[in-house]
Amino acid sequence: MSVDQQPRILVVDDDERARRTLNDILIADHYSVLTCADGATALKLVRENDLDTVLLDLVLPDINGIEVLRQIKKEKPRLPVIIISGYGTIRDAVSAAKAGAYDFLEKSGFDKNRLLLLVRRAIDQEKMAKEIALLKTEIFKKYHMVGVSPPMRKVFEFIENVGPQKANVIITGESGVGKELVARALHFRSPRKDKPFIKINCAAIPKELIESELFGYEKGAFTDAKTQKKGKLELADTGTLFLDEIGDMSLSAQAKLLHFIQDGVFERLGGTKTHKVDVRIVAATNKNLEEEIREYRFREDLFYRLNVVGIYIPPLRSRREDIPVLADYFLEILCEEHGTPKKTLTEDAMEFLKNQYWKGNCRELNNLIERAVIMVKQTKITAEDLIKMQELSQPIITSEPVSLRQARADFEREYMLNILAQHNWNLTEVAQVLKIDRAHLYRKLKRLKIEVR
Structure with missing residues (x-):
């Protein structure tokens, strides 16, 4: 594991001997360690570094350890802090727990294995908290409204x-x-x-x-x-x-x-x-x-x-000032989802989008942008590109000679798929548009070998 990949721990203790001992134990167990002797420096290091755990002495020369703990939890709530003290009491342990300490470790009767176990557990907790927070951020980003x-x-x-x-x-x-x-x-x-x-x-x-x-x-x-x-x-x-x-x-x-x-x-x-x-x-x-x-x-x-x-x-057509914002938003998200280089819309492309009717509203806009993200190779998407993307969604007519029955079946299937896509596979809407009942629609889909989503 490289130094950059090693979990980073901050040791805060005004006792130089204790600080050195903790530093040596942690480095031997493949941790990256920062050390300091007072509360003010500790808070500065917490702000400036991406830490995985803090080992914090309860008694410091400038700021009370509990107060340092409170400030750390205020600024970085998920960062685990293990309190260490040579003068620990039950009252201190209770105060530390209330202030958000991960655990409390006494220097007297110091147990190296217990220290390393606590540090590992604290880091695992921090890692899990980060993953959950990232997942929630991604979910929010996906359903974010603009x-x-x-x-x-x-x-x-x-x-x-x-x-x-x-x-x-x-x-x-x-x-x-x-x-x-x-x-x-x-x-x-x-x-x-x-x-x-x-x-x-x-x-x-x-x-x-x-x-x-x-x-x-x-x-x-x-x-x-x-x-x-x-x-x-x-x-x-x-x-x-x-x-x-x-x-x-x-x-x-x-x-x-x-x-x-x-x-x-x-x-x-x-x-x-x-x-x-x-x-x-x-x-x-x-x-x-x-x-x-x-x-x-x-x-x-x-x-x-x-x-x-x-x-x-x-509907989108009644709030056209939202179209550029939505288009840029969809473009950013879809480039990320498809793993393509970041793309932008030219001025004429944006004007083209603003002048469309958007019967399918935001969903139709999203689908058009997605087709452009997949199909357009250059980083700038033009109005001409978008017109081509719209044509891609139209029924395909082949020039190869086929029987009238096959041509009719091909057209009907392509037409049905387009209608389904326009209405997001809402079968009630599709039946209404086609002026047939749902049972008739189901039979037609089965005949055309279209699986219902």
């Missing part, structure tokens, strides 16, 4: 105000505007942020299966119920349940969901035992639920139970 327009500033304000609350939320807006991102942002801004975020897409699951997905089932509840299965509600306990496309939920499932929201309890399919869970519900839809209520397709009482607070996410 925008400078007044409508998006209202959305951010809504997230800040409503996120910490327990109230149920309904998010409305067209497909692709980022309703799921808002739902995740609400979760991450809530006290439940470290608990489960469970999503169920009500449009992607056949109506006859939605109840078993939501509430779970007992063994033998129906023909294929070979084992017991927990539903999404149980999996989301103490966290957030995101009901995407709530407008496509069957009326029978709506009734059971209403019962759960009112009483906080439910039963698995085929079961009699009552289950109680603590779940916050965030729902989303691209439908006009008030219109659905008038058409008797959505329960009014459920609507009011869910719509404690609601937010509408405006």
Whole structure:
């Protein structure tokens, strides 16, 4: 292991002999060591270095060791600090623990093996804490929302105000505007942020299966119920349940969901035992639920139970000042994800983006940028490049002679794949666009050998 790779430890002790002893023990065990004799220097070294652990004497000539510990934990909360002292008392140990010390080690009866064991454990804890923090940062970065327009500033304000609350939320807006991102942002801004975020897409699951997905089932509840299965509600306990496309939920499932929201309890399919869970519900839809209520397709009482607070996410075409910000953001993230050199958009490319209609909203913009990241080899992406990327998503027409039946089948399959992509594989939307029912759509997809995602 090179010196740069060795864990770095700071030893703070005004006793030169003790400092040298600790230094020698740690170096012999392949640690990189910094040493100092007072609190002020210790704090300076903590600020200037990436440390893995601190060994801190309780009694220092300038600043009390407990005070140094408090300052370290204030500036670097995850940095483990092991208190060492030749005059340790139970009171000192308690004070150190309260101030955030990892452990307390007495100089009297000094045990080298115990010291090294504590240091190893402290470093492992620090490493794990760093990995968790990095993971959380990456998750936040992935679901981060960007925008400078007044409508998006209202959305951010809504997230800040409503996120910490327990109230149920309904998010409305067209497909692709980022309703799921808002739902995740609400979760991450809530006290439940470290608990489960469970999503169920009500449009992607056949109506006859939605109840078993939501509430779970007992063994033998129906023909294929070979084992017991927990539903999404149980999996989301103490966290957030995101009901995407709530407008496509069957009326029978709506009734059971209403019962759960009112009483906080439910039963698995085929079961009699009552289950109680603590779940916050965030729902989303691209439908006009008030219109659905008038058409008797959505329960009014459920609507009011869910719509404690609601937010509408405006389409991208009504907030064009967000397009450059989103485009640059997508470009940065997608270059990282695909491992390609950093790319930029030229002025004419940005003007091209700002002048598009964006029927698919942010999702369509993201898809176009992703195609450019993959296909454009140079570091600057032009308007001409983007036009070519759009053409790539159009149906491909071959010049090779084929039978009329094969040509019709090829066109129909390509056309279907494009429609599915435009609507993010939302089968309810696709069926509406094609003016066919869902059962007919399923049969057509099977015939065209298109697997449903």
